[in-house]
Amino acid sequence: MIWKRNLSGFCKMGRTIVTTSHKPDNESVEIARQAAEILQAELVERDRLPFTRLREKYNAENVLVAARGQITIHTPSGECFFHPSMSVPRVKAIRQGRTDHMVEAMALKTGDYMLDCTLGLGADSVVAAFVVGESGKVVGVEAAAELAYLVKCGLAGYREGPKFLREVMPRIEVVHDNCEQYLLAQPENSFDIVYFDPMFRYSRRKSSSMEPLRGLVKPDPLNSRLIKEAFRVAKRRVVMKENSFSKEFAELGFTRVIGGRYSPVAFGVIDKQEAAR
Structure with a gap:
């Protein structure tokens, strides 16, 4: 770590x-x-x-x-x-051949390198680590020192879940850093996917399990400067999770939105190949 x-x-x-x-x-x-x-x-x-x-x-x-x-x-x-949260049913669904909207938005596949700029409790990173496999890499960046340490220890010592998750969790690299500073230090095209979940920071998410985290995280909004750096670091896509009807998708340059018809959240996509056309 x-x-x-x-x-x-x-x-x-x-x-x-x-x-x-x-x-x-x-x-x-x-x-x-x-x-x-x-x-x-x-x-x-x-x-x-x-x-x-x-x-x-x-x-x-x-x-x-x-x-x-x-x-x-x-x-x-x-x-x-630390708890794996929704990563357990999501990975089980992927194993059964069902679609995961985050994985779809990322076009994530075996061997990919994924950077999670808002690690939180790490559920999305766990799903990504399962998909990319041993040949891939998942790095989770978290600015809150206590939360980063909690998740680092939880991922390394989790023993309760199914074997396919226990094998995946220790492969996630937890980085305690400010995500903008981390991005600035990365070479161009060093990750296939750069991912943000700013929803984790805000109280509009009503999960009681998330509420104790509010005092540990700083609700910094995303901005165009940060997205520009993410675009530089990403080889293929920048992806952001947000409220399905959020105006931030358009304001920050996300040209495509992927999500379930009745889901309260959606995933904005900036595809570098499409942007180059």
């Missing part, structure tokens, strides 16, 4: 402290120590205190907890933990 050790300038939406469960085992203590070191966060004793008291005592907004070999983050909006 690529990690920015200097967190200044990156998404830090509130002070985060690191602790353990009330009666931690040695593994959890070590996980907490590593998390505090990587995130440059304070490691504190739990002292059997509830999270509200911990926040007050240490003037913190978020509490990262290592317990039973896993990591969770407690924000003012609730508990955040």
